[in-house]
Amino acid sequence: MLSLSTLRIAWRNLGRNLKRTLLVAGAIAIGQFAFLGTSALMHGYGEQFFNSATGPMLGHAQVHAYDWRDDRSMDLTLDDVDGLLADIRSDPNVMNASARIYAPVMAALTEDGFMGVVVGVDPVTESHKAGLLPVDGMGDLLGEHRIMVGAGFAERHDLKPGMEIAVIGQDIDGSIASDLYIVRDVMWSAVEIIHGLGIVMSLDDAQELLMMPGQAHEIVIHTSDRELIDETVVRLSQLPSLADLEILSWDELAPFVVTMATMVDWFAYIVLIVVFIAAAASVANTMLMSTFERTHEFGMLLSLGCSPGRLSMMIAIEAAILGLLGVAIGTAVGIAFVAATSESGLNYAALGGSDEYEVAFQGMQFSLLIYPKIYAKDIVIAVSAILATSLIAVVWPIMRIVRLRPVEAMRS
Amino acid sequence: MNTNLVDVKGVTKDFHNGKITVNALRGLDLVIHEGDFLAIVGPSGSGKTTLLNLIGALDVASSGDISIFGHDLMAMSRKQRAELRLTSLGFVFQAYNLIPVLTALENVKFVLELQGVDGGRHERAMSILEDLSLGELANRRPNEMSGGQQQRVAVARAIVARPRLVLADEPTANLDSENSEALLVMMRELRDKHGMTFVFSTHDPLVMAHATRVVTLLDGRVVSDETKNAGDAAGSAN
Numbered sequence: 001m002l003s004l005s006t007l008r009i010a011w012r013n014l015g016r017n018l019k020r021t022l023l024v025a026g027a028i029a030i031g032q033f034a035f036l037g038t039s040a041l042m043h044g045y046g047e048q049f050f051n052s053a054t055g056p057m058l059g060h061a062q063v064h065a066y067d068w069r070d071d072r073s074m075d076l077t078l079d080d081v082d083g084l085l086a087d088i089r090s091d092p093n094v095m096n097a098s099a100r101i102y103a104p105v106m107a108a109l110t111e112d113g114f115m116g117v118v119v120g121v122d123p124v125t126e127s128h129k130a131g132l133l134p135v136d137g138m139g140d141l142l143g144e145h146r147i148m149v150g151a152g153f154a155e156r157h158d159l160k161p162g163m164e165i166a167v168i169g170q171d172i173d174g175s176i177a178s179d180l181y182i183v184r185d186v187m188w189s190a191v192e193i194i195h196g197l198g199i200v201m202s203l204d205d206a207q208e209l210l211m212m213p214g215q216a217h218e219i220v221i222h223t224s225d226r227e228l229i230d231e232t233v234v235r236l237s238q239l240p241s242l243a244d245l246e247i248l249s250w251d252e253l254a255p256f257v258v259t260m261a262t263m264v265d266w267f268a269y270i271v272l273i274v275v276f277i278a279a280a281a282s283v284a285n286t287m288l289m290s291t292f293e294r295t296h297e298f299g300m301l302l303s304l305g306c307s308p309g310r311l312s313m314m315i316a317i318e319a320a321i322l323g324l325l326g327v328a329i330g331t332a333v334g335i336a337f338v339a340a341t342s343e344s345g346l347n348y349a350a351l352g353g354s355d356e357y358e359v360a361f362q363g364m365q366f367s368l369l370i371y372p373k374i375y376a377k378d379i380v381i382a383v384s385a386i387l388a389t390s391l392i393a394v395v396w397p398i399m400r401i402v403r404l405r406p407v408e409a410m411r412s
Numbered sequence: 413m414n415t416n417l418v419d420v421k422g423v424t425k426d427f428h429n430g431k432i433t434v435n436a437l438r439g440l441d442l443v444i445h446e447g448d449f450l451a452i453v454g455p456s457g458s459g460k461t462t463l464l465n466l467i468g469a470l471d472v473a474s475s476g477d478i479s480i481f482g483h484d485l486m487a488m489s490r491k492q493r494a495e496l497r498l499t500s501l502g503f504v505f506q507a508y509n510l511i512p513v514l515t516a517l518e519n520v521k522f523v524l525e526l527q528g529v530d531g532g533r534h535e536r537a538m539s540i541l542e543d544l545s546l547g548e549l550a551n552r553r554p555n556e557m558s559g560g561q562q563q564r565v566a567v568a569r570a571i572v573a574r575p576r577l578v579l580a581d582e583p584t585a586n587l588d589s590e591n592s593e594a595l596l597v598m599m600r601e602l603r604d605k606h607g608m609t610f611v612f613s614t615h616d617p618l619v620m621a622h623a624t625r626v627v628t629l630l631d632g633r634v635v636s637d638e639t640k641n642a643g644d645a646a647g648s649a650n
C-alpha cells in the first residue's frame with residue numbers, strides 16, 4: 001500500500017494549495033524552533049548554572065568537620081590535611097582537591113581598622129579554571145606574607161598594591177594572633193566573600209597566623225565529570241580517614257540550585273507541549289479542510305476500486321510530510337541559531353538593558369552569558385513527537401474517508 | 413455475440429431522505445449483451461445514473477436481481493464489489509475524472525498499480541495512450557488539457573486493464589460537439605476492434621446517434637428499447 005505513487009500523490013497534493021501548506025509548515029517550523037531554541041538555552045543555562053554554582057567556591061563536593069557549616073567556629077578543623085588530601089586524590093574520579101582556611105579578622109592600615117576575612121588557599125591546587133585563583137600567575141603572588149585583597153574590599157578601604165597591613169584575629173586556641181602582610185595585588189573575583197572581604201593568603205601563612213599546623217576548615221573537591229559526583233562522594237565517604245567528617249555533594253550543599261535546575265527543565269517541557277498542541281491543531285485543521293475539498297476525488301478513486309486503506313495511507317503520508325517539512329525547517333533554523341550563538345554566547349543581561357556579564361549570589365558567581373547547546377536527543381524527541389502528533393491529527397479525517405460511500409462522495 | 417453480460421431483473425431502488433422516499437427505480441428489467449454500444453436515455457430524474465451505479469457495483473439495489481458476468485451482484489460483499497470494479501469494469505464519469513495531481517500517463521499507470529499489475533506498467537500505459545493517439549499528452553496534468561483531452565485520457569484509463577464492460581455517465585456532458593464526436597469515435601473503435609461493451613447514460617443526441625442500441629427510461633422503468641441495424645449507427649455509417 002505504501003507505494004511510490006501513493007507517496008507521489010501525497011507529495012503533490014501538498015503542492016496543490018501551496019500557500020496553505022507553507023503556512024502550516026511554517027507554523028510547525030516556528031514551534032519547532034521555539035522548542036529547540038528554548039531547550040538549547042535551557043541546556044546552556046543549566047550547564048552554566050551548574051558551573052557557576054559549583055565553580056570556585058562550592059566545588060562538586062566539600063569535606064568539613066561536623067557542625068562547621070552551622071557554627072563556622074575556628075576550632076572545628078580538619079586535621080592532618082595532607083594525609084586527607086592524599087587519600088582523596090587517590091580516587092580516580094577526583095580531578096582536584098584543595099584545602100581552605102576561613103577566619104574573620106580585623107585589618108589595620110595606619111590608624112584605620114576594618115573587618116575582613118582571611119581566606120587561606122593553596123596557591124598550587126587553586127590555580128585552575130574552577131579554582132579560587134583562576135588567572136595564570138595568581139598563585140605565584142602568594143606566600144611569605146604576601147597577600148591579595150578583594151577588589152571591593154580594596155576600594156572601600158583604599159588599599160593599593162605595595163601597602164602593608166596588619167591582620168589581627170584569634171587563633172584556634174582563643175589567643176590573639178597578629179602579623180603584617182604586604183598587599184601584592186588587588187583581585188577580581190565573583191565570589192562575594194573574596195570580593196568584599198577577602199584577605200587571600202597562602203595556606204601556609206594562614207596556618208602559621210592562626211596556629212593551625214597541618215590543619216584547615218574545608219576541602220573542596222572537583223571531579224572529572226558532573227555525572228561522577230554522586231558515586232565519588234559515596235566512595236570517598238567510606239574512606240577510614242573521612243569516617244568522622246562530613247562529605248557533601250554540591251546539591252546537598254546548595255539545594256536551591258537543584259530546585260532551579262528542575263524548574264528550568266520543566267520550562268522546556270511546557271514549551272514542547274504547547275508546540276505539539278499547536279502543531280496538532282494546524283495539521284488536523286489543514287487535513288480536514290483539504291480532505292473535505294477532495295471528497296469528490298475520493299469518490300472517484302473509490303469507484304475505480306481504490307481501497308479505503310490506500311486512501312487513508314495517502315492522507316496519513318500527506319500529514320506526515322507536512323509535519324516533517326515543518327520540523328525540518330524549524331530544526332535547520334534552530335541549529336543555525338545555536339551554531340551562531342554557541343561559541344560567543346548570548347548575553348541575556350543585554351536584554352534587561354544592562355551590560356554586566358555576571359552577578360553574584362550567596363558566594364556563587366553567575367554569568368549572564370549563555371552558551372546555547374543542542375542535543376541530538378532533543379531533535380529526536382521533537383521529530384518523533386511532531387510525527388506522532390501529525391498522525392494523530394489525521395485520525396479524524398481518515399475516519400471520515402473510511403466511511404465514505406463512493407456514490408455519495410461523487411455526488412458532492 | 414449475444415451473450416448476456418448483465419442481467420437486471422425487477423430491480424427497484426429507493427432513496428430515503430428524511431421522511432421523503434424517492435423511488436428512483438421501480439421494477440426495471442434490462443439485459444446487456446456483449447458488444448453492446450448502449451445509450452440509456454430519459455428525462456432528468458428518470459434513474460439513468462442510479463441504474464449505472466447499480467450495474468457498476470457502486471451501489472446496492474433495494475430489491476430485484478442483478479447478475480454481472482454470471483455473478484450475483486446482490487450476494488457480493490463490499491470488498492468483492494470493489495474487486496469487481498477494479499478488475500472487470502471501466503468507468504468514465506461526467507467530469508473531474510482524472511487524479512488532478514498525476515499526469516495522463518501516471519493516471520493510466522495508477523489503475524494498473526491498483527490492480528496489482530507489477531511489471532511493464534509504463535509500457536502498457538504508454539501503448540494505450542499511443543493507440544488512442546494521446547501520446548503527446550502523456551506528461552500533461554489534467555489542468556494542462558482540454559476537457560475533451562481529459563475525457564479521452566479517462567477512456568484510456570478505463571480500458572487499460574481491458575475490462576469487459578465500460579460504464580460512462582454522461583461522458584460528453586461537458587464537451588462541445590467536436591470533442592464529443594472524437595470521444596465517441598474512439599470508443600466505438602474500441603468496441604468494434606476488441607468487442608468491448610459500452611453503456612452510456614446521456615442526454616446527447618450525438619451519443620444516441622453512435623449507439624447500436626438505445627434504451628429509454630421513464631420514472632424508473634424501461635419504456636423503450638431499440639436496437640439499430642448495423643448501418644444505422646453513426647460510427648459504422650461514416
Ligand SMILES: Nc1ncnc2c1ncn2[C@@H]1O[C@H](COP(=O)(O)OP(=O)(O)OP(=O)(O)O)[C@@H](O)[C@H]1O
Binds near residue numbers: 427459461462
Ligand atoms: N443519493 C440519493 N438520495 C436521494 N435521492 C436520490 C439519490 N440519488 C438519486 N436520487 C433521486 O433518484 C431519482 C433518479 O436519479 P438519477 O440520478 O438516477 O437520475 P438521472 O436519470 O441520472 O438524472 P439526470 O439526467 O439529471 O442525471 C431522482 O429523483 C433523484 O433525485
Ligand SMILES: [Mg+2]
Binds near residue numbers: 581613
Ligand atoms: Mg444522472
